[in-house]
Amino acid sequence: MKKPIAALIFFTIISSLSTTFGQAFTNNSKEHYDKIADEIIRSALTEAKGYEWLKELCEIGPRLSGSENSLKAIYWAKEKMESLGFDSVWLQPVMVPHWERGGVENAEIVKSKSFDGKSLNITALGGSIGTSGDGITGHILEVKSFEELHSYGEKAKGKIIFFNRSFDNGLANTFAGYGGVVGQRVQGAVEAAKAGGIGAIVRSVTSKYDNVPHTGVMQYVESVNKVPSVSIGLIDADFLSRAVKNEPQIEVNIKLDCKTFTDAKSFNVIGEIRGSEFPDEVIVVGGHYDSWDKGCGAHDDGAPCLQTMEVLDLFKRLNIQPKRTIRCVFFINEENGTRGAETYGEYAMNSTEIHLAAIESDRGVFTPRGFTADTDSLTLSKLQGWIPVLKKSLIDWIEKGGSGVDVSRIKNAKGLFGFYPDNQRYMDLHHSDNDIFETVHPREMEMGSAAIAIFTYLLSEEGL
Amino acid sequence: MKKPIAALIFFTIISSLSTTFGQAFTNNSKEHYDKIADEIIRSALTEAKGYEWLKELCEIGPRLSGSENSLKAIYWAKEKMESLGFDSVWLQPVMVPHWERGGVENAEIVKSKSFDGKSLNITALGGSIGTSGDGITGHILEVKSFEELHSYGEKAKGKIIFFNRSFDNGLANTFAGYGGVVGQRVQGAVEAAKAGGIGAIVRSVTSKYDNVPHTGVMQYVESVNKVPSVSIGLIDADFLSRAVKNEPQIEVNIKLDCKTFTDAKSFNVIGEIRGSEFPDEVIVVGGHYDSWDKGCGAHDDGAPCLQTMEVLDLFKRLNIQPKRTIRCVFFINEENGTRGAETYGEYAMNSTEIHLAAIESDRGVFTPRGFTADTDSLTLSKLQGWIPVLKKSLIDWIEKGGSGVDVSRIKNAKGLFGFYPDNQRYMDLHHSDNDIFETVHPREMEMGSAAIAIFTYLLSEEGL
Numbered sequence: 001m002k003k004p005i006a007a008l009i010f011f012t013i014i015s016s017l018s019t020t021f022g023q024a025f026t027n028n029s030k031e032h033y034d035k036i037a038d039e040i041i042r043s044a045l046t047e048a049k050g051y052e053w054l055k056e057l058c059e060i061g062p063r064l065s066g067s068e069n070s071l072k073a074i075y076w077a078k079e080k081m082e083s084l085g086f087d088s089v090w091l092q093p094v095m096v097p098h099w100e101r102g103g104v105e106n107a108e109i110v111k112s113k114s115f116d117g118k119s120l121n122i123t124a125l126g127g128s129i130g131t132s133g134d135g136i137t138g139h140i141l142e143v144k145s146f147e148e149l150h151s152y153g154e155k156a157k158g159k160i161i162f163f164n165r166s167f168d169n170g171l172a173n174t175f176a177g178y179g180g181v182v183g184q185r186v187q188g189a190v191e192a193a194k195a196g197g198i199g200a201i202v203r204s205v206t207s208k209y210d211n212v213p214h215t216g217v218m219q220y221v222e223s224v225n226k227v228p229s230v231s232i233g234l235i236d237a238d239f240l241s242r243a244v245k246n247e248p249q250i251e252v253n254i255k256l257d258c259k260t261f262t263d264a265k266s267f268n269v270i271g272e273i274r275g276s277e278f279p280d281e282v283i284v285v286g287g288h289y290d291s292w293d294k295g296c297g298a299h300d301d302g303a304p305c306l307q308t309m310e311v312l313d314l315f316k317r318l319n320i321q322p323k324r325t326i327r328c329v330f331f332i333n334e335e336n337g338t339r340g341a342e343t344y345g346e347y348a349m350n351s352t353e354i355h356l357a358a359i360e361s362d363r364g365v366f367t368p369r370g371f372t373a374d375t376d377s378l379t380l381s382k383l384q385g386w387i388p389v390l391k392k393s394l395i396d397w398i399e400k401g402g403s404g405v406d407v408s409r410i411k412n413a414k415g416l417f418g419f420y421p422d423n424q425r426y427m428d429l430h431h432s433d434n435d436i437f438e439t440v441h442p443r444e445m446e447m448g449s450a451a452i453a454i455f456t457y458l459l460s461e462e463g464l
Numbered sequence: 465m466k467k468p469i470a471a472l473i474f475f476t477i478i479s480s481l482s483t484t485f486g487q488a489f490t491n492n493s494k495e496h497y498d499k500i501a502d503e504i505i506r507s508a509l510t511e512a513k514g515y516e517w518l519k520e521l522c523e524i525g526p527r528l529s530g531s532e533n534s535l536k537a538i539y540w541a542k543e544k545m546e547s548l549g550f551d552s553v554w555l556q557p558v559m560v561p562h563w564e565r566g567g568v569e570n571a572e573i574v575k576s577k578s579f580d581g582k583s584l585n586i587t588a589l590g591g592s593i594g595t596s597g598d599g600i601t602g603h604i605l606e607v608k609s610f611e612e613l614h615s616y617g618e619k620a621k622g623k624i625i626f627f628n629r630s631f632d633n634g635l636a637n638t639f640a641g642y643g644g645v646v647g648q649r650v651q652g653a654v655e656a657a658k659a660g661g662i663g664a665i666v667r668s669v670t671s672k673y674d675n676v677p678h679t680g681v682m683q684y685v686e687s688v689n690k691v692p693s694v695s696i697g698l699i700d701a702d703f704l705s706r707a708v709k710n711e712p713q714i715e716v717n718i719k720l721d722c723k724t725f726t727d728a729k730s731f732n733v734i735g736e737i738r739g740s741e742f743p744d745e746v747i748v749v750g751g752h753y754d755s756w757d758k759g760c761g762a763h764d765d766g767a768p769c770l771q772t773m774e775v776l777d778l779f780k781r782l783n784i785q786p787k788r789t790i791r792c793v794f795f796i797n798e799e800n801g802t803r804g805a806e807t808y809g810e811y812a813m814n815s816t817e818i819h820l821a822a823i824e825s826d827r828g829v830f831t832p833r834g835f836t837a838d839t840d841s842l843t844l845s846k847l848q849g850w851i852p853v854l855k856k857s858l859i860d861w862i863e864k865g866g867s868g869v870d871v872s873r874i875k876n877a878k879g880l881f882g883f884y885p886d887n888q889r890y891m892d893l894h895h896s897d898n899d900i901f902e903t904v905h906p907r908e909m910e911m912g913s914a915a916i917a918i919f920t921y922l923l924s925e926e927g928l
Contacts, residue, residue: 041636046634172856172857174907207907422831425905425908443671444888
């Protein structure tokens with residue numbers, strides 16, 4: 001036991017000393033980085049260009065993969081990057097799934113003494129099959145888990161399965177709350193069908209108590225019958241739960257005309273500023289450009305994409321010439337396929353370029369808190385020495401953690417990072433009509449642009 | 465030079481080792497504190513009682529010192545604390561200044577070719593004298609600083625001085641932005657009068673570009689003539705600036721019937737849970753209960769007060785018996801006098817009790833970030849060892865810094881602390897009609913209640 005403790009003491013002493021004596025930086029003084037950080041923060045906050053772009057982007061509307069709107073937004077981004085004078089801007093072709101919601105998504109209560117004809121606030125989950133003209137009609141079986149569902153055996157047959165497990169609002173991290181219930185959204189239809197059910201109604205995955213349904217991806221598997229799957233607003237979920245308890249005979253009719261089409265042509269949007277000393281070493285900053293077809297995908301993930309575009313624009317505005325190439329990638333199709341990330345990941349693997357690092361912004365645009373890091377411990381320890389500079393942009397920590405769905409596909413990058421802003425309000429609006437421009441605060445968004453830009457600049461100067 | 469460096473190395477090693485070997489806590493295990501912290505967070509977030517109380521409090525309206533509303537709110541708080549079963553609840557009498565806005569506050573442009581009669585969005589600054597029936601009318605002299613004003617010499621005579629220096633939105637910390645301009649609000653009238661001006665119009669101190677005027681305290685001095693002082697919304701400030709440039713002959717007429725009355729009787733509201741082991745050692749948690757007479761003083765400082773009341777209620781809900789006495793103090797009259805804090809500070813000084821620590825919440829109710837600490841370095845270092853537990857409630861740091869206007873009057877306390885939430889949105893609403901219930905997010909508020917409760921519990925168990 002003695003050796004590891006001695007090693008730990010030695011390591012602790014050494015890392016304390018190196019921090020104490022300011023050895024965190026090799027290529028420039030801390031004063032230089034402080035000055036650049038202040039300039040980046042000032043420019044981001046006072047010019048608020050990312051926020052202005054977001055207004056334009058939201059006017060186009062939501063950007064579901066394969067939709068006409070998503071193409072409009074892709075061309076808008078390409079033109080914007082060109083107008084900003086990036087060294088190169090290009091579109092990387094990607095074939096994406098193409099699912100459309102269609103014009104009909106209704107649910108109503110039937111065979112009730114008290115509430116006959118009452119409509120319920122539902123929305124099709126992304127990827128669901130539609131129904132025939134009359135829809136599906138069935139009794140409701142409410143469950144809180146797949147285990148509970150399967151314990152009912154034959155009783156589930158012919159029923160619409162109502163997955164009503166609540167989002168746990170008692171956790172500090174709303175992503176943990178999300179993680180605790182998203183399974184019933186993704187696998188609900190398959191589990192319902194396996195139990196003999198004819199459809200699935202899923203309590204919306206949200207931290208906000210309102211009646212807005214939240215969509216999101218659901219999955220089928222080849223071996224199991226496909227049944228329609230919808231989410232329901234929380235007020236109507238609680239109403240339905242009470243109604244079924246009071247009148248077990250009630251049924252619900254669901255009509256959907258959503259449909260999956262053949263794959264559609266789409267693109268990742270890519271722009272870069274070439275590095276002055278190591279042009280073949282690439283630092284990717286990006287997010288996913290597609291959104292669900294609700295609200296305008298402001299926080300998920302329009303504004304975060306624009307933050308990463310603003311990183312490059314901040315460098316240009318401030319005449320910062322990065323040593324390494326800074327590449328902004330707007331990945332298409334994260335929500336229902338990850339095809340854009342796969343395409344870029346393959347490109348990176350086959351390229352002669354060195355992918356040094358990649359930073360993803362896909363947790364909304366709230367006030368910065370930290371960066372999660374998927375890298376080795378020594379590298380992490382080095383990066384933590386940068387916090388005194390990053391703290392100016394309200395980054396208090398860099399900790400081990402997943403980076404992001406898209407950049408994690410760049411498997412040959414040395415360091416993968418995720419921007420981590422505050423998340424208390426994020427799940428209120430995620431995947432719903434609540435996710436609109438008006439919920440974005442300009443200072444919160446721009447402080448995030450600044451934080452990512454400062455981290456990117458440090459990576460570009462100091463390497464990894 | 466050698467000795468200090470050696471001492472620094474030694475200190476760094478020792479503090480690293482003590483953190484490494486988990487010696488931060490003396491009286492309970494870290495596991496115990498983690499468990500209590502999780503329970504506090506869950507109870508705060510899921511019951512959201514503080515948020516519900518805020519709704520009730522905001523229905524009473526704003527709580528300017530000396531107003532009838534402030535007394536209604538005081539009795540509401542006393543009854544609420546009693547209903548929560550605190551061990552003692554009492555009112556501590558305080559005589560407070562009594563200023564009323566009255567029913568008239570108008571400003572309009574006169575003698576303009578283009579904008580004659582256009583009204584400007586202004587509001588009297590707190591403490592301003594009113595005007596006679598016809599108001600004051602004068603040419604406008606726009607300045608950005610007192611130095612600029614005094615450089616004009618005779619030119620300022622008979623004019624209304626328009627202090628139009630902008631809030632610096634380029635700083636990460638909005639309190640720093642506030643600090644850079646609040647002087648023109650507080651001293652504007654005195655400086656205007658010293659220069660021979662007949663009144664002051666002050667650009668609202670705010671980070672948000674809208675037309676809502678923000679009030680706040682202004683001061684007169686005995687030796688200088690009193691002139692009326694108002695703030696103006698940002699859109700109208702910019703309009704006025706352009707208008708004066710285009711038509712220097714325009715004048716502005718201001719009518720106010722605000723007035724200072726004789727001091728009024730008011731109270732601090734105090735409730736406590738007595739300590740089980742050291743009842744004479746007191747930990748104060750509190751905020752200021754008065755607000756300006758705009759909006760409902762939701763963030764400033766209604767909700768923060770309620771957070772500190774919730775600390776005691778969380779202890780009761782969870783059957784936590786604190787070792788030391790936890791006392792919630794709602795200080796009256798922070799905004800325009802600090803009389804409540806002075807009264808409590810004198811009481812503390814003359815009491816046989818030991819005031820161990822005091823924590824103020826007066827920076828809005830946004831997501832927690834840290835605590836500022838006005839205490840000695842050794843104590844601070846000890847407290848920083850508690851961060852692994854506090855981090856559960858999103859407290860990333862404890863750093864040297866001012867505590868709060870009210871608790872800083874408890875001069876015999878060993879440690880004075882200020883809760884420090886995110887502040888990106890705070891100055892948008894501070895002292896204005898924007899400061900309403902609807903701008904408070906329940907999770908953000910309740911996470912703050914939890915953070916203060918956990919810190920209070922650690923102080924109560926571990927001492928200082």
